[in-house]
Amino acid sequence: MSHAAESQHPSGGRQGRHGHRHLLETAGLSEADAHRILDAAETFFEVSRRPMRKVPTLRGKTVINMFFEASTRTRTSFELAGKRLSADVINFSGSASSTTKGETLRDTIATMEAMNPDVLVIRHSASGAPHHATHYTRAAVVNAGDGTHEHPTQALLDAFTMRRHKKELRGLRVAICGDVVHSRVARSNIHLLRTLGADVCIAGPRTLLPSGPEWLGVPAYDRVEPALEGADVAMMLRIQRERLTGALLPSMREYSRTFGLNPRRLALCKPDCLVMHPGPMNRGVEIDPEVADGAQSAILDQVEAGVAVRMAVLWQLAAEPHEPLPG
Amino acid sequence: MKRLLDSAAVARGLDRMAAQIAEKGADFAFVGVRRGGEPLAEALARRVTAETGHEPALGSVDITLYRDDAATALPSPRIGPSHVPFPVDGRRIVLVDDVMFTGRTIRAALDAVLDYGRPRRIELCVVFDRGGRELPIQPDYCIDRHDVAPDGHVEVVALPDGGFEVVELTRAEHAARRTAQPGGESS
Numbered sequence: 001m002s003h004a005a006e007s008q009h010p011s012g013g014r015q016g017r018h019g020h021r022h023l024l025e026t027a028g029l030s031e032a033d034a035h036r037i038l039d040a041a042e043t044f045f046e047v048s049r050r051p052m053r054k055v056p057t058l059r060g061k062t063v064i065n066m067f068f069e070a071s072t073r074t075r076t077s078f079e080l081a082g083k084r085l086s087a088d089v090i091n092f093s094g095s096a097s098s099t100t101k102g103e104t105l106r107d108t109i110a111t112m113e114a115m116n117p118d119v120l121v122i123r124h125s126a127s128g129a130p131h132h133a134t135h136y137t138r139a140a141v142v143n144a145g146d147g148t149h150e151h152p153t154q155a156l157l158d159a160f161t162m163r164r165h166k167k168e169l170r171g172l173r174v175a176i177c178g179d180v181v182h183s184r185v186a187r188s189n190i191h192l193l194r195t196l197g198a199d200v201c202i203a204g205p206r207t208l209l210p211s212g213p214e215w216l217g218v219p220a221y222d223r224v225e226p227a228l229e230g231a232d233v234a235m236m237l238r239i240q241r242e243r244l245t246g247a248l249l250p251s252m253r254e255y256s257r258t259f260g261l262n263p264r265r266l267a268l269c270k271p272d273c274l275v276m277h278p279g280p281m282n283r284g285v286e287i288d289p290e291v292a293d294g295a296q297s298a299i300l301d302q303v304e305a306g307v308a309v310r311m312a313v314l315w316q317l318a319a320e321p322h323e324p325l326p327g
Numbered sequence: 328m329k330r331l332l333d334s335a336a337v338a339r340g341l342d343r344m345a346a347q348i349a350e351k352g353a354d355f356a357f358v359g360v361r362r363g364g365e366p367l368a369e370a371l372a373r374r375v376t377a378e379t380g381h382e383p384a385l386g387s388v389d390i391t392l393y394r395d396d397a398a399t400a401l402p403s404p405r406i407g408p409s410h411v412p413f414p415v416d417g418r419r420i421v422l423v424d425d426v427m428f429t430g431r432t433i434r435a436a437l438d439a440v441l442d443y444g445r446p447r448r449i450e451l452c453v454v455f456d457r458g459g460r461e462l463p464i465q466p467d468y469c470i471d472r473h474d475v476a477p478d479g480h481v482e483v484v485a486l487p488d489g490g491f492e493v494v495e496l497t498r499a500e501h502a503a504r505r506t507a508q509p510g511g512e513s514s
Contacts, residue, residue, distance in 0.1 A: 051443070051444070052443065055393065
């Protein structure tokens with residue numbers, strides 16, 4: 001495969017002004033690029049199941065995890081992904097660092113840049129922070145979740161999980177239910193799944209839905225039943241407790257009764273419908289424990305897929321030689 | 328295109344190597360180096376089975392993740408699956424590849440196999456040794472060897488009748504073949 005001849009960047013349509021490759025969003029990621037990541041992830045999935053779960057591919061490369069927002073599973077997943085590729089992985093957590101002392105994002109990125117990392121994995125509560133960071137580093141930047149914008153590796157691991165279970169994504173009916181409007185997971189999934197040819201719809205309480213019957217090209221329902229009917233995949237989103245204080249929801253109990261995925265609602269889906277949740281889940285709120293632990297649940301498969309997909313992303317991004325900063 | 332070994336010569340050579348490999352004991356496994364070594368490992372395994380009635384274990388390794396230039400030279404190559412469906416620990420492994428050149432592919436394949444366990448012994452079987460070594464690695468079994476100029480390309484071609492022949496391609500012929508088969512690798 002020639003590198004220069006064609007664009008094969010998992011860049012989410014953005015190449016960074018230094019000609020570097022980044023993964024900032026799934027919006028604009030081409031179908032071919034998405035499949036390239038998912039295909040590579042198949043191999044890394046196999047590596048993750050070997051007795052010896054490490055390959056020497058990124059030896060000598062440095063990955064810095066910069067989590068300005070609390071996260072355990074995503075950070076652990078990226079950390080393991082980097083380590084299984086033999087990269088040196090450093091964790092930098094926002095709450096215990098200079099940001100709490102008033103340093104700007106720009107200065108923090110510039111400080112990291114001075115240590116010559118190959119990849120910066122960035123989670124930040126502000127939408128667009130990873131994109132902003134690309135201006136101050138030569139490293140490839142991976143968005144690990146930014147505000148209410150996107151969480152591209154989550155969508156890729158979801159697509160990987162669906163592809164493994166259902167073989168073909170084209171035509172798959174996917175219902176994304178819950179706090180859609182605040183969800184970067186929903187956004188990334190809608191963009192990616194539409195690119196891959198799936199038939200996506202969204203559902204949730206009206207206060208947590210975008211206004212209008214359609215959003216990002218998919219139909220929106222203010223009840224979950226019409227969305228779940230005949231679904232191949234039911235993706236439940238986490239309900240955040242702070243939505244209660246914002247008066248967007250009356251109570252968790254009422255949410256569960258009206259919108260939670262219980263066995264009765266699951267029966268509306270296809271018999272082999274896959275149940276997914278990006279985690280961490282509120283048992284008994286958006287998902288009934290019986291469903292979460294049931295035979296159709298792919299929730300732990302998603303976690304396992306996460307490491308393989310992140311290995312594929314890190315590998316594609318770190319495999320590019322450094323270019324000097326202009327000027 | 329110049330034919331270095333015709334299909335009869337390769338067939339005779341595979342017969343001879345299969346016999347030599349089986350002679351040293353029945354407890355061994357073939358591991359083909361993807362992609363060129365894979366069909367050759369299968370051909371050798373068929374011969375050993377026919378000869379001894381004992382079917383050797385068969386696996387394959389993809390070396391993409393183990394290349395010494397993996398992190399710089401290859402932005403998006405296709406990685407193939409490795410498939411080693413048997414325990415490697417304590418076993419005699421016969422690595423099979425098509426053309427032996429710099430030795431770097433075999434160095435990577437050795438690392439790939441060693442990640443599956445600790446074999447008792449690893450041997451190397453190739454169809455053609457074209458010289459040009461950059462690492463101190465030599466085959467244990469080989470049908471024929473002679474030096475080919477560094478810019479020449481040597482390929483083992485699978486024929487429709489199940490046989491193989493060894494050909495030397497010029498740079499232009501090789502480039503034409505590569506565009507015809509995207510993702511192809513050669514030594």
